[in-house]
Amino acid sequence: MSSGTKDHAALSDIFNKDEARVDWHDETLWFVRAKRDKAAHNIPEWEALREAASQIKNNVLSNLHNYLIEFEEQAQKNGVTVHWAADAAEHNQIVHSILKEHNVNRLIKSKSMLTEECHLNEYLKQNDIEVIDTDLGERIVQLAQEPPSHIVLPCIHKKKEEIGELFHEHLGTPEGMSDPVFLTAAAREHLRETFLTRKAAITGVNFAVAETGEFVVCTNEGNADMGAHLADVHIACMGIEKIIPKRKNLGVFLRLLTRSATGQPITTYSSHFKKPRPGQQMHIVLVDNGRTTQLSRPDFRNSLKCIRCAACMNTCPVYRRSGGHSYHTAVAGPIGSILAPNLDMKEYSDLPFASTLCGSCSNVCPVKINIHEQLYKWRQVIVKEGYADPTKKLAMKAMEFTLSSPFVYKNAGKVGRWFMKHAPFTVNNKLNLWYQHREMPEVPKESFGEWYKKNKKND
Amino acid sequence: MNVGLFIPCYIDQFYPNAAIATLNLLSGLGITVKYPVNQTCCGQPMANSGFEHLTQGCNDLFIDNFAEFDYIVSPSGSCVLHIKDHLHSPKEEDKALGIRKKVYELTEFLTDVLKVEKLSARFPHKVGVHQSCHGQRGLMLAQMSELVDAPFSKPLHLLKMVEGLELVELSRPDECCGFGGTFCVAEEAVSVKMGKDRVADHVNHGAEYITAADMSCLMHMEGILRRQNSNVKVLHIAEILSAQ
Numbered sequence: 001m002s003s004g005t006k007d008h009a010a011l012s013d014i015f016n017k018d019e020a021r022v023d024w025h026d027e028t029l030w031f032v033r034a035k036r037d038k039a040a041h042n043i044p045e046w047e048a049l050r051e052a053a054s055q056i057k058n059n060v061l062s063n064l065h066n067y068l069i070e071f072e073e074q075a076q077k078n079g080v081t082v083h084w085a086a087d088a089a090e091h092n093q094i095v096h097s098i099l100k101e102h103n104v105n106r107l108i109k110s111k112s113m114l115t116e117e118c119h120l121n122e123y124l125k126q127n128d129i130e131v132i133d134t135d136l137g138e139r140i141v142q143l144a145q146e147p148p149s150h151i152v153l154p155c156i157h158k159k160k161e162e163i164g165e166l167f168h169e170h171l172g173t174p175e176g177m178s179d180p181v182f183l184t185a186a187a188r189e190h191l192r193e194t195f196l197t198r199k200a201a202i203t204g205v206n207f208a209v210a211e212t213g214e215f216v217v218c219t220n221e222g223n224a225d226m227g228a229h230l231a232d233v234h235i236a237c238m239g240i241e242k243i244i245p246k247r248k249n250l251g252v253f254l255r256l257l258t259r260s261a262t263g264q265p266i267t268t269y270s271s272h273f274k275k276p277r278p279g280q281q282m283h284i285v286l287v288d289n290g291r292t293t294q295l296s297r298p299d300f301r302n303s304l305k306c307i308r309c310a311a312c313m314n315t316c317p318v319y320r321r322s323g324g325h326s327y328h329t330a331v332a333g334p335i336g337s338i339l340a341p342n343l344d345m346k347e348y349s350d351l352p353f354a355s356t357l358c359g360s361c362s363n364v365c366p367v368k369i370n371i372h373e374q375l376y377k378w379r380q381v382i383v384k385e386g387y388a389d390p391t392k393k394l395a396m397k398a399m400e401f402t403l404s405s406p407f408v409y410k411n412a413g414k415v416g417r418w419f420m421k422h423a424p425f426t427v428n429n430k431l432n433l434w435y436q437h438r439e440m441p442e443v444p445k446e447s448f449g450e451w452y453k454k455n456k457k458n459d
Numbered sequence: 460m461n462v463g464l465f466i467p468c469y470i471d472q473f474y475p476n477a478a479i480a481t482l483n484l485l486s487g488l489g490i491t492v493k494y495p496v497n498q499t500c501c502g503q504p505m506a507n508s509g510f511e512h513l514t515q516g517c518n519d520l521f522i523d524n525f526a527e528f529d530y531i532v533s534p535s536g537s538c539v540l541h542i543k544d545h546l547h548s549p550k551e552e553d554k555a556l557g558i559r560k561k562v563y564e565l566t567e568f569l570t571d572v573l574k575v576e577k578l579s580a581r582f583p584h585k586v587g588v589h590q591s592c593h594g595q596r597g598l599m600l601a602q603m604s605e606l607v608d609a610p611f612s613k614p615l616h617l618l619k620m621v622e623g624l625e626l627v628e629l630s631r632p633d634e635c636c637g638f639g640g641t642f643c644v645a646e647e648a649v650s651v652k653m654g655k656d657r658v659a660d661h662v663n664h665g666a667e668y669i670t671a672a673d674m675s676c677l678m679h680m681e682g683i684l685r686r687q688n689s690n691v692k693v694l695h696i697a698e699i700l701s702a703q
Contacts, residue, residue, distance in 0.1 A: 009646045016648040026656070030631070037604065046607040315605065317635045321652045354646060356639030356653075357507065359596035363605035379509030388509060392641075396510040403468065403505075404516025406497040413472045433644040437651040438682025441473040448471045448478035452494050456482070 007350035012322035026320040028156060033314040035263025036364065043259070052252050054368035057305035060243055061295060067210040067243045068286065074213025075284055078275040085287045088118035094285050095120060095202070095235055096127055102233050102281075104200040106130040110217070110224035111138055112204030113151050113308055114237050114287060116330040120202075131202075132194050134223035136187055143170045149324025151331055152261045152310040157323050191223070201227035203273075205238035205284075206307070207253060211246045214274035215284065218257060218267040225271050235283045236273065240291055241304040253307060256366035260309040294342045299377045303338045305367040312361035312371055318354055327351060334361035338374040341382065349387035352378035410449065417443050462492045463528035465562070467538040467674075468500040474674050477695035481534040481565055484701040488573060492532070495524040503541035507640045511545065518546055518555065526554045530572065531562040534697050536594025536673045539564040543598070564598055565697055566672050570613040576620075582702040583623030587666030588614060589657065589680070590633040591673035600672060604633050614672050617700055624699070627664040634660075638679035654683045662691055669693045 006014075016022055040046045060067060072082045085091035091114075099107065109115065109131050121131050121142075133142045137154035141147065143166045148154030155163070164178035173186045203224045208215040215236055217224045228234040244253065250270075258264045276282035295301045313319045313333030324332035329340040329348060334355060340348035352375045361371040382388065402412045419426050421443040428435050446454075462485065466478045485492045501521060502514030521542065525531045533539050542562045548555040569575045590612075594600045601612035618624060637643070637653025644650075658680050661669045669684075669691065671677050677693040684691050 009648070012646060013648040016652055019652070022652060040605075040607050043607070317637065317653050318646070318649050321649050321656075353509075353642070354649075356592065356635050356637060356642050356650075358592035358635035358639075360592075360603075360605060360633075360635070363596065363603050376507065379507070380511050383509035384512065392508065392645075393510075396505050396508060396513055399505055400510075400513040400516060403500040403502065404520065406499055406520070409468070409499040413468075417472060433647045434682065436647060437686060438654070438679065439685035441678055441681065444473065444475050446475065448466050448475035449494075449496060451475050451479065452482075453496065456494070 006328075008322065008326050008328070008354040009350065011326035011328065012318075012354075015323045015326055016321070022321050024159070025157065025323060029314045029320045032153070032262060033311075033364075036260055036311055036314065037263075039259035039263040039265065043255070049252055049256055050366055050368050053256055053307075053366055054305065056244060056249050056252060057367050058302065060245065061241070061301060061304055064240065064243065064295065067245060068240055070210040071208055071213055071243055072286075074211065076213070078213045080213065080275065080282045080284055083283060083285045085285055085289070087289045088287075091118045091237065091285055091287045091289065092120050092123040095237070096124065096129070098233065098235055098283055099124075099129060099200055102200060104129070104233065106132075106198055107200040107202060108132050108134050108194055108198045108227045108231070109202040110204065110219060110227055111135040111154070112202065112237055113331060114204060114239050114289075115202065116148060117239075118237075118287070118289065120237075132191075132198070134191055134195070134221075134227055135219070136184065136221060136223075139187060139191070140166060143167075147325070147330065149332065150310060150313060151308050157325070195226050195230050198227075199231055200233040200235065201231035202235045202237060203228055205236050205242050206257070207244050207250060208238055208242050208284075209245075209247050209250070210243055212274065214247070214272050215242075216250065216254075216270055216272050218254070218270050220264075220268045222269045225269055228273065229277075232279070233281045233283070234273070234276065235285065237285045237287065240286050240288055241306075257307055257309050260311040260364065260366040290343045294339070297342070300338060300342065300374055302369055303335070303342075303371075303374060305369050306335050306339070307367060309366055311364040311366065315360045315364045316355075317358065317360070318356065322354070327354070334371045334375065335369070338369075338371060338378060341378050345382060345385060346387055349382045352376075352382060410447075413447055417447070460490060461527070461529045462490055463525050463531045464492045464494040465498065465501075465525065465531050465533035465538070465542075466494065467533065467535045469678065470535065470674050473678065474695065477534055477674050477697055480695065480697040480701045481532070484565075484569075484697050485532065487579075487701065488569075488575065490573070493528070498524045501538045501541045502545070503538055504640055506541065506545055514545070515548075518548055519550075521546060522548055522551055522554050522558065525558055525562075526551075529561065530568065531558065532565055532568045533562070534565045534672070534674065534695060536564045536591050536598050536600060537675055540593040540597035564594055564600065564672060566594075566613045566617055567598060567600055569617060569700075575617065578617065578620040578700055580620070580700050580702050581622040582699050584667045585625045585627050585665050586618065586668045586670055586699065587627045587629060587661035587664060588618065589636060589661070589669055589671040589673075589676055590614075591671050591676045592633075592635050594672045595633055601633070614696055618670075618696070621699060621702070627661065627666045629660045629664055631660055636676045636680055638676050640675075643679060650679070651683070654679050658683050658687075658689075658691075662689065666691060668699070670696050670699055672696050
């Protein structure tokens with residue numbers, strides 16, 4: 001996951017060295033955005049659904065403690081063991097202790113962004129426990145020893161030829177084979193054996209229903225179900241914000257989730273897990289890891305409404321042209337950029353600036369998170385907390401000085417335009433980042449202010 | 460009607476023709492427009508960079524310059540949005556709030572306040588319209604492709620009144636151009652790529668001119684077009700709506 005010391009701009013710069021690849025990445029994700037539009041436009045009450053989802057989630061965030069306790073009570077009644085983890089480390093320890101109790105040293109895991117956020121795979125590996133991801137995309141990035149670049153489409157940055165090479169190396173498929181149907185069949189065979197031999201399965205949670213203590217896991221591949229049904233121990237890991245009050249609320253969220261994510265009406269599998277089957281153990285780990293801190297920030301609390309559909313990533317013109325890894329965090333894109341600074345403001349101080357504030361993210365968000373407004377607000381917080389680049393600070397001070405005084409402004413404008421006209425080398429050089437790929441504006445003979453003074457002032 | 464003309468700093472310095480066209484367009488519609496000569500900038504470049512706390516000087520100046528008017532009109536959606544969302548004054552908050560309610564982007568002023576239904580402009584060219592994000596999604600000058608709602612567009616409504624003008628369809632009608640204020644240098648690689656892609660959409664659909672209600676997007680796209688030695692030009696919408 002670590003990107004060293006490179007920030008989003010530097011990592012995007014590297015990503016953009018291969019323009020054809022950027023075009024391919026952009027087109028691929030734009031295709032998903034277009035599918036989302038089509039699906040949304042087929043639902044006349046789409047905007048009302050978004051509003052309903054937003055209000056349900058607002059209610060959840062305002063009453064989170066009650067719903068969590070209700071959920072715990074109901075889940076315990078159903079025979080499920082409930083654990084509480086304050087942070088990523090405690091989450092990982094809890095999972096580890098359950099596995100130790102059952103003498104499990106290898107397991108399978110379906111998609112869970114929470115476990116990515118907690119770096120569970122690395123932790124378990126250090127403790128000599130093997131994890132195999134069963135979501136196809138996640139398995140691919142796992143074989144490539146990379147983190148997912150997208151929360152719904154983890155290997156969207158990889159071309160099928162690259163996947164063919166990986167499978168050739170790790171699964172023994174023929175060299176040069178990149179037919180998706182063939183590769184999928186190979187993965188299926190490889191995973192089938194894994195499903196049958198692992199005794200413990202970890203899944204994520206899309207929605208946890210307070211009134212019933214059940215949780216819902218959405219997949220297209222059925223891998224969460226197959227894993228959980230074959231394993232003796234099922235561990236479901238969830239952030240505490242995944243709670244919804246009632247089962248009937250799913251009628252709102254399940255309609256929104258996959259239409260927003262991929263343009264499908266619903267995931268192939270929307271599986272409800274309520275109680276362990278006889279002889280099975282079921283655990284739920286409820287994880288805070290900064291969520292209550294975010295809840296205490298009035299400007300940022302509603303980022304916790306997120307249902308992880310990734311519509312904001314697919315629509316983001318910056319994400320599409322910089323790739324998920326440029327965000328150097330488990331949840332990339334616009335939503336990741338407002339969640340990550342809460343976890344580590346210094347490490348992620350670049351992310352709220354990785355946006356033009358175009359606002360498309362907020363418009364596609366199925367739970368109406370004001371993402372672009374929060375990006376703006378994070379910028380203010382990050383600067384105030386002292387994480388701004390010192391050269392930028394100086395430039396801003398100079399700007400404040402110039403723009404606060406009409407006299408200084410007029411003279412600076414005149415001087416600046418004089419230099420651009422008579423000494424263009426002072427601006428048209430490598431130090432001017434604008435000029436690397438763009439011409440400077442042509443210099444007019446006078447400013448509008450000067451023109452007005454001459455032509456209109458005494459009208 | 461007492462109208463104050465707010466000309467953003469970069470238009471004042473680099474694109475006086477857009478400002479002159481705005482003034483002429485409004486005068487031609489019988490509106491008396493006054494340009495307060497001591498104006499500078501709305502403060503957005505600092506605020507969007509995270510330095511909103513340094514914008515009080517700009518805010519105070521803006522209030523001094525514009526509080527007296529019934530309406531404030533500007534040929535820049537982005538700067539208008541900044542004023543609407545962020546103009547504050549610890550000393551004169553009532554004046555700040557008043558300005559936030561009466562500041563208009565040019566095309567919304569023409570459409571919503573003047574209710575213009577006819578223009579005597581002529582511009583016999585193929586034109587691509589760039590929907591600048593702050594105007595479109597912030598001020599809601601046009602329906603947004605993400606939302607499931609009835610289509611409308613204030614800039615297009617006006618452009619359709621121009622004789623001889625042919626609008627070109629785009630593959631992505633409201634994708635951001637990548638200017639983004641200081642983003643254009645802070646995230647240079649992505650900014651340039653976004654700009655190249657946006658320009659290509661217009662060029663590939665046969666546009667001779669790219670227009671917008673925001674000169675900043677056009678400045679960015681012009682920089683790219685000129686680097687490519689393209690014949691395609693950018694023009695602020697006011698210049699087309701007042702073209703003869």
